[in-house]
Amino acid sequence: MSSAFPIFSLPYIPLKQVLDNFGPHAIINISLCSLRSKAVAISYRGSSKDVQLELGNYCLQRYEKMTFCWLLNAEETSKMRKDRILDTVRIGSFRNVPVEMEMGGKVLTTYWDDRMVGLLEIGSYAREIFNQDIHEINLGEEQDLGQAVDWITNVQGSIKSLHCEFEPTNDSVLDYVLTNCKYTESLSLHVKPSDGYCPAEMPNFDIDYLYILPSFWIKQNHLLTMNCKYIVLQDSKLGNRDINILVQHWMNGGCVKLKELLITVEVLIDYEEILEAVEHTVRTEDTLRDYVNHENVLLSIGSSFDIKRSTDGTTATIEDDGVDSKWFYMAVWPDFVGNSCH
Template sequence: MTSPFRLFSLPHVPLKQVLDNVGPEALLILSMCSRRSKSIAVSFRGPSKHVWLSLNFGLGDRLEGSDKRDVLLAVKKNHPKDHNTLETVRIGSFEKVPVRMEFLYQDGDKRGLITYWEDRITGLSAIGDYAREVFNQDISEMMIGEKEADDDHRRAAEWLKESQKSVQSLYCDFKPKIDNDLDFVMENFNCTERLSLYVKPSEHFCPAKMPNFKVDSLHILFSFWVKQDHLLTMNCKYIVLQDSKLTNQNLNVFVKHWMSGGCSQLKKLWVTVEEPIDYEVLLDGVEFVERGDDVERVFVDERRTSHIIRGGFDVKRSNVTATVVDLGQQSQLFFMIVW
C-alpha cells in the first residue's frame, strides 16, 4: 500500500503527539503504509500501544484490542472476486496481502481492515506476529473456537509455542468433535493467568491426563467431569465451576484440604451443584465459627467488584480465615471466600 502521507515528515515531537492520539487500530494501519512508517510505529512509545491484544481463532478470526468491539485486523479466507483491484500490504514475510475496509457488524457502522488469505490459520498467525512486533508486546489473550479443519487447534497451539511460549488468558468455546479436542487444549496451550473453558464434552468424559490448573482465574462452564481429585489440584485464586456433579462429601474433603494447607492461592471458590448444599455434611469434622447475619464483611472479587457478605461459617488455617457462605437450606451453590 503506497501512501502520499506527509505525516512521517513531521519533526519528532509533533509526530509523537499525533501518534499518542491515533489509537491502536490507526497505529497498526499506519504501520502498513511503508517500511518507514512501520519502523516509526515499531519504535514509537506512547498511549496508542497501551492495549490488551486478543487473537481469535474460530471466534471471529480477528485481532481485537482492549474493547472486544475494537477490531484491529480481521482475517477472511479466500480472495474476493474483485481481489485484483484491492490494495495490498506487507504483513511480516507476506508481501502482497489484499485488504479493504468493510463493515464489521451487520447491525453497526463500524468499519475495520479486512485481510484476505488463502489459509485462515496462516493469516491469523501472521497478524499475531505482526501485532507483537508493532506493539512491542506479546498477545495477551487467545480465543479458541470452532475448527474448520481438523488441525486448526494444533496449528494454533504450534503458533503459540513458537512465537511466545505462553499466553495470559485462554478462552475456549467450541463443540468438540471428539473428547480428545478438549484434552488437546488443556495439554498444549500454556496459559498463565486466566483459563475459561466453555466446552461441553461427552457425558462420560475423563481427562486423559491430570489437568494442570495453575492459573489465577479458572472458569469451567460445563464442569460435570471435574472430580474430587481434579478439584484438590486446582491451586488457583478464583475458581468458578458450573454444572458440577461434586457432592457435599466432596466439598467437605476440599474444605479440610484447604485447612491443611492445600490450594494455598485460593481467594474464591464458586460451585453450582446438583444436590442442595447440606451444611451439616459439608462441615462434618470441621472446626468452624458460625457468624450471624448481623456480621457484615466486604469481599472484593477478581473483577474488583465489592460484595457484602453476611454471616457464614468461618474456618481457619494458621493465621488465614475463610468463610463458607450460608446461602440457605435449598441452595445449590457452594461459595467459599478467603479473606
C-alpha cells in the first residue's frame, strides 16, 4: 500500500481538523501506507482516537456508543484468495503482511501464518497508533489463552476488561487465567469448569463489574470478598442463608461499591429467611420506583423491601419477585443517574 498524501503538506491545525473527520478506521488504514503516514497517525491527537479498543475473536474492534465495530481482522494465510496478488504492509516486525479490504471496505483483513501471533501483533500495533492500551480482551479459544495472558502481562501489564468464553479441558486452564491475568475493572466469565471446581487462589473480585455464568462454584467465602458496582451470578448454588449473610455483610459496610446485584439460584427464594435479623421496610406494588442501571436501562421496582446500611445510611431495595422466584435482585440508591429511592 503506497503513495503520497497531499494532506500531509497541510499545517498542523488544518491537518488535525481533517483527521478529526476521518474516524478510527481511516486513521489505522492510513498509518499502514508508509512510515511517514504512520508517524502522522501516531502524533495526531483528536476525536478519531476517542475509542475503546477490544482484542478478541481474531479481530481488533472499537467500542463506541454501545456498539462494536471491526477495525482489523486476522486470518490464516491458508484463507487467502488465490486468484490475485494482495498488497502487503508492515505491522510491527512483520514487513510483508498480506492485506485486503472486506465487508464493503469497512474492515481490513490481514493474513498470518499463525493467526494468534497476528492478533497480538495487531494489538501491539493498535496501542502504538492510538496511543492507548487495549481496553478489553476476549479469550475464546483454549489453545490461545497462554499467549494472550502472557501478552497482556508483558506488553501492557494489565487489562481493564477481561471476557472469557471457552470450554476448558481441565480446571488448571481457568486457574491460569484468573491467577495470571491482571484485570482491573470488569470480569466476565462464561466458562463451565468441573463440578467440584474451586479456584487455586482467590480471584480478584474488587472490580467494578462482575458477570459469572455458570457460577455454581462461587461459595460464601468468595461472595464476601466481592466489592463491585454490578454483580451478576447466574446458575448459582447459593442458598437463602448465603444471601442473608451477604445482605448483613452489606449492611455492616461490606461490598461498599455495590449498586446492583442479581443472583439466579436453584432453590426458591425465601424472603423471610433472607431478611432474618435484617431491619427492613416493606414497599407495596403501588409504590412504583424507577431505577436506571449502568446500561442506562430504566427498571421499575414495585413490591420490595428497603434496607439501610448502618455505617452511612445508604438505602438498598430488594425486589419481591413472588413466591415462585429463583432470582434475587438488589439495587442500591441512588441509581446510576442519581435518582433517590423516595
